[in-house]
Amino acid sequence: MKTNRIGTLLALLVCAGTIASSAAEKKPNFVIIYADDLGYGDLGCFGNTTIKTPNIDRMAAEGMKLTSFYAQTVCGPSRTSLMTGCYPMRVATHQNSVGNHPVVDSTEITVAEVLKDVGYKTIAIGKWSLARQTQKRSAIVTHLLPTHQGFDSFFGTGGSNDSIVNLIRGEKVIEKRVNMGQLSRRYTDEAIGFIKENNGEPFLLYLAHTMAHVKLAVSDEFKGKSTGGLYGDVIEEMDFHVGRILKTIKEEGLDENTYVIFTSDNGPWYLGRSAGHIKRYGENAADHGGTAFPLRGDKTNGWEGGLRVPCVVRAPGRVPPGTEDDTIAGLIDILPTFASLAGGEVPTDRVIDGIDISSIWAKDKFIDSNKFASRPYFYYIRTRLQAVRLGKWKLHVPRPVDRVWGHYSREGDYGAVTEPLLFDLEAEIGEKTNVAAKHPEVVAELTRLIEKARADIGDHDRKGANARFLKGFPERPDLNPKLQKPRSKPGAGNKPKKNK
Secondary structure (H helix, E strand, O other), X not given: OHHHHHHHHHHHHHHHHHHHHHHHHOOOEEEEEEEOOOOOOOOHHHOXXXXXXXXXXXXXXXXXEEEEEEOOOOHHHHHHHHHHOOOHXXXXXXXXXXXXXXXEOOOOOOHHHHHHOOOOEEXXXXXXXXXXXXXXXXXXXXXXXXXXXXXXEEEEEOOOOOOOOOEEEOOEEEEOOOOHHHHHHHHHHHHHHHHHHOOXXXXXXXXXXXXXXXXXXXXXXXXXXXXXXXXXXXXXXXXHHHHHHHHHHHHOOOHHHEEEEEEEOOOOOOOOOOHHHHHHHOOOHXXXXXXXXXXXXXXXXXXXXXXXXXXXXXXXXXXXXXXXXXXXXXHHHHHHHHHHHHOOOOOOOOOOOOOOOHHHHOOOOOOOHHHHHOOEEEXXXXXXXXXXXXXXXXXXXXXXXXXXOHHHOOHHHOOOEOOOEEEEOOOOOOOOOOOHHHOHHHHHHHHHHHXXXXXXXXXXXXXXXXXOXXXXXXXXHHHXXXXXXXXXXXXOOOOOOOOO
């Protein structure tokens, strides 16, 4: 009798060990919840006392805040960096076009394709903006929509909601001029359905909200409910739907095997100096955007508030709860990090700017601190390299007035930079005191990094040696004013790749 009990006990232990081993080997799920134009200071867990975000705050309490996490300065470039793991200036674009928003060519490898290669189900929901930043179906480059860039399915919109939103499923417009106040709910409904349908298989869920980009809209359920005006209503509704996704993940038994990342595509949009926005929204146009406090700057400029965004990572049992990390990281790191966690492969036939930061998320005691401390981050606006950060130091290089987007900046943030500006972000996060004269050796070191980036990635006046261009089209046509940009019908050009 005793022997049978011992045998049964051993069998149970072996079985438990097998289950534990199987769970450890199971590929994690990834959920990216991506806000539009949400500022660094717009969440309760990042210091906001006006707008209530209890679900995202709970994510932070149960996970990790990344406090030096960088996007790009506007939506299209940020989505480019997230999808490809690269600075937007490096990637190949449709017909080598150069514009405010990159049109990412099918020769690029996206994070969705990396994960599909190792068995993931994938979906893109919401704002895409990488097949031209438009609501006009006729202007979209069809073969660059998500279903041709590694995603099994797509439910969302081609570009920003400046005035209207037309909804696309797959590649077909299914609804025009939708009620934008229902988009956050509808996107979330789609996300929840996907989670339930794919329980049991590893998945990537990319949910890119249309809000809080203007034109702001909110459902009747949340209208007028916050103390932060219409903008606050929009963010509180988004937070509510984050809670719905977290609840679904838990109810489906996926909580301990799912990374949920909440972040934004750039800083808040300051509308108070734009004549067009004032005309459209009135003298209180600035109230339609958020805040980057305590950072300086906003969307469209190279100050910290333009590119540094809130980021929260939650994965119970994988990411230690209630933690915070100030290591420099960004959207460019999503692809290599997901690849590492999923057992996928980062492309080796091209330069990838991002690095694997999974050890930071895990607060791994074996973190190579030198690897992260010696890593620079470069600030681009369109084709112009604006600044570089290394550790606590940030150097702005001389540049002219931005005649394209400068009117979206506050008075003190608009204007030419005529000399190098060096800031110690640990001593003064708000970039007010130029300490270049006190630290010429730091200026010299960061200037060398700037020159390396100019040669490698490119700048407003040169092609980068490791930037990628398509054969048959002029490389960087913007560098030659006499060169006509290639013209074609929408959707023409390189042949679409087959979805894996």
